Amino acid sequence: MANRMQDIVLGATLAVLAVIWTGLVIDTIPRGFGDGEIGARAFPLIFGIILLVLAVLLLGRLILNSEPDVRTEYDVSADAELPQPGGVKWMPAVLLLAEIALYGFLLEKIGFVLATPVIVLLIMLLNLRVRSIPKLASMSLGLTVSCWVIFEKLLGIYLANGTWINIG
Amino acid sequence: MDLFLHALSLALTPLAIGSIGLGALVGLIFGSTPGLTFTVALALALPMTFSMDPVPAMGLLMGTYIGGMTGGSVSAILLGIPGTPSAAATVLDGHPMTKQGEASIALGTAVIVSVFGGIFSLAVMIVSVDLVSQVAIGFGPAEIFALVLFGMSTICGLCGDSLLKGLIAGVLGLMIMTIGIDTIEGVPRMTFGSVNMLQGVNLLVAMIGVFAVPFVIEALSEKTNTSAQDTRVVRVKVELPKIGLLIRNAWLMIRCSVLGTGIGAIPGTGGAIASFLAYDHAKRFSKEPERFGKGNIEGVIAPETANNAVTGGTLIPLLSLGIPGDPATAIVLAGLMIHGITPGPALFMNHASEVYGIYVAVVLAYIWVLSFQMVGIRIFVHVLKIPRETLAFAVLVLCAIGAYSIRNSAFDIYAMGVIGVLAYLLIAMRVPITPIILGMVLGPTLENEFRTAMMLSSGNADIFYTSPTVLIFFALALLVIGLQLKSEFMRKTKRQQQ
Incomplete structure (x- = not known):
């Protein structure tokens, strides 16, 4: 359950970050010069939108999936000795x-x-x-x-x- | 034969042998210290070559380059902090091996396969320099974009238990690298009016932050956390890899050498892409894919073979066309030109003895590296006996020196701290950090090549589906993603059945 709560916080934080990022990109980075030009804005904007979609998917999965988190093991290889789940110091x-x-x-x-x-x-x-x-x-x-x-x-x-x- | 003997006589002088050894040693030190890249070592070594003959001079530079490329694995395996971006993939299995008390086997294997990869790629280079350079030169921005996109698809294999979180991590890595001045249009992006932010986040600084700062936080807080004592390495034994281990993995080494040489021959790519692709390749074709990330020796062999095979690959466009693949080879190119050796089609007609002398110097550099490392392993592993909190000081100061020395800017130290603490929080939330690194490594190339391709085609996207090479890489990327989704689905089904 703690993992689930943590994931909700993560998803919500990332969604907010993505919205702020996307807003700032639109607001501060100009479009490309020509019609067909891929300008400086395009990639940061795409990344912001993808992050938003992924964060919403993470939240949606948590809300729709009522069964408890079955992930008992945390396996991200080299990170394993680093902060243990729920143990942020x-x-x-x-x-x-x-x-x-x-x-x-x-x-x-x-x-x-x-x-x-x-x-x-x-x-x-x-x-x-x-x-x-x-x-x-x-x-x-x-x-x-x-x-x-x-x-x-x-x-x-x-x-x-x-x-x-x-x-x- | 006369030519070869003449080359040997140029490369086997005491000065040449000594300068190659010196370069290898300095490269090893720089490569194994996070933040101190071998590019810096090469820049420092270049003025020393001015008064030398061409072969000893190039021997010094090649020794530094090769020593640096190999040295990155030392800190990656021992501390879990890669000395160079090329060694980032080695952390995944090398450091877990250290935690299991097998640091010396991992280090020994890494250096042996590095030497194998390097010499293999040199041999490939010698016999196929013309052919490979013609293929490599055919790689335009669209092809490199497709190759990098294929590289990005390997994120799926580095996600751990959650594909979604792995993808989030990858996107975060991509986003970090867009901060700063845009290299194509010169437009500031997400800099908030700060002059320091214009230079953007340096890849090495971010990498040091992601790997080193969480380690330091954990190590410094261990005194009050008794449960963390369990994770300490208590066994330090010096045991070198057995020949049987290498023979069993010979086919993997050959495959990764070919991959590394091919990637190295394409300008603008480099060791980091090669090592991640090789890691993913090894995992997919392994009999024990589930052991990857937990200390599988194949996870050390694949990236280390590939990233060293890149050294021979980068020499192909460098010598035959005068195109440097990365900043390090650009310094090697400068060294060649300072000594009157102009790369290009006429190189083998005008300077054949010197070029063959450089080949011999490369082999000698690998022999030096092997000797230094085999002796060094017995010393390096004793780093693990140092109490972790004491080691944490040293790591923090070394990382700060490394971060600062890249651009002589305190901003990089601040960036290291902020990115490191954010990485620490992400790890605590079970977000895998390796995809962040992959995003950071590949992000700038991905964007720049795509935009350059679009500019060259006047905004016409045809360029991405008319080139067979592009289509092959897109298909490979789709295949990798499809296979990963399939294995994710099967794992979920298995869980539900249980």
Whole structure:
């Protein structure tokens, strides 16, 4: 039953997304230049409509099919170890999204060498609740220095320099 | 014979052997790190070749290309995060094998079949370069569109239990790739006035997000989730594939090599399309299709053979016509031209020794890759001993480096985060994520080729039903969809009977 509810939420969300997408496509992307021209609008519009149809089909199947969900196994191969059915961990997901966004921001402002230990420390403190100072220091500095040496110094990959602070 | 001996003398110098080995090693490192593509490695290697002779220079580039193509499977198998788009299909069975404690067998098999596919395609290239290039050049936009549409039909086989959800995932992948500036008309699409959004969502960034972020979220939340401990890999044994396994799958390897070489010869296609088609092909003709996605070695053999067979295939239009199939081969082409080797019909008359020297360099590159990987497997598998939460930091930082380095833009890191969390939610709602990847890989080609075909035919759709090649691919796509619907129907009937 939980699966059924989840599918209804999924179907409804996708249907709303498809309607918004289709509306935005019509509103913001101009048609092709000539009569026979397949313009920039065509494909996003077709995809939006297909998504709407599929979402409605998903909802329709759930409404018309009154029998309980017989799918007991979830078999999408490589995804199997990832979130288990009904087990969305909202807090870690939202926290990680915020941390990734902060990492992107800090990379541009204070550069890779300072941003990386800050983010690793933050993840260890907030997500894993590690309080051991030697562990915090070794992980954050070890990872930063090893990545900096391997990628920037050995492989010549450009790692971000900060616009506020730049220490290499 | 003199020509061949001369080619050997050019390719077997210490400098040439060393530069091929260096290229293979650097390519492996870049290929196995999600986000760091071998195209980047090739771009970094190109200036190093300026002062070299042509054969060592091309050996360095070919070694990097081949090492990168092979390296993508390492992170795909060990972490479930493909290092390159070509390795995305390898995740499907390679990573489940890791979870069953068979990482080293999967890695060993992947590298051996990669070498087989690569050398097979090189042999095909040598004997049929003229013929294949003539066929491949006949592929216009309509034919490539039909081929890609056929590739899209394999979504049906990657849907898991719900065909409808698989199709939804595929469409979501297609939609993501339409964001950004339209490459044909230059019109911004779904950018909301943001300059950063104009560049669109990079395929690699999206792929890193889809595969890596859900892994990191799960790994970081495991400490408070004891049930998740069951999914951890506890066994780390180093065991290489037995010769019997390879002999049993020899016919599959040959078929996938032919497929990969053919796809590679068509400009604008590439390893990702070849590996997904090969995976689908292997599943359809397997005696145990139900084991696919659960750690079937055939699911590793097929995509890895095919994506490496692409390397020889891409050399066909590159050398015979001067047409690069993808950005990586465009850099190889630049390397050739810098050294005065101009591809085209006159290539074999003017630079025969150098071209044969490059063939020998390709073989040497595969020998280097095989050696590095066989030694490396014993080290790579120990990654699995690292606690998952510690591994998660490393994966997150590596993925951020990879995402950032593609365009030196923090926007790509934001995109990685958003797409990754959305993928996490979709997985939790039982939506398979592999069709999203397939949609993202094939979407831009599908749209661009269709629109180009329509422009070339002045808006006349005849082009899609007058070409026999197009019709063959459409028929194949219909056949695949029909077979999938039939098996879905039979599965439902079986369930109802139970």
